[in-house]
């Protein structure tokens with residue numbers, strides 16, 4: 001693809017990966033070299049408005065991925081996550097209960113879970129505890 005000295009930078013929500021139109025900006029190569037792609041995508045630090053509103057309601061996003069998480073204790077990097085597109089929103093108190101973290105402060109706004117954990121979770125948690133907003 002042809003490069004240019006100007007390009008667009010699109011920020012994507014770290015939770016749902018939707019493009020946050022309010023955070024697009026213009027990139028400019030200072031030396032006017034044709035070094036930039038037309039569209040450049042990055043994962044933002046802050047969630048989009050929809051996800052942000054759910055997070056304000058003391059919820060956590062469980063992002064379902066097709067990688068297995070059972071044998072890994074370390075954090076999975078965003079770029080290595082093979083997302084299935086499914087996101088389960090849980091109240092943090094339900095999350096603490098289900099994952100046996102009593103009294104712990106749940107930091108952050110999302111966690112990756114694999115398909116196996118998703119299935120277990122769905123069998124353990126009542127539908128009323130799962131928030132299912134349409135994100136698109």
Ligand SMILES: [Zn+2]
Nearest residue numbers: 013016048051
């Ligand atoms: Zn979002």
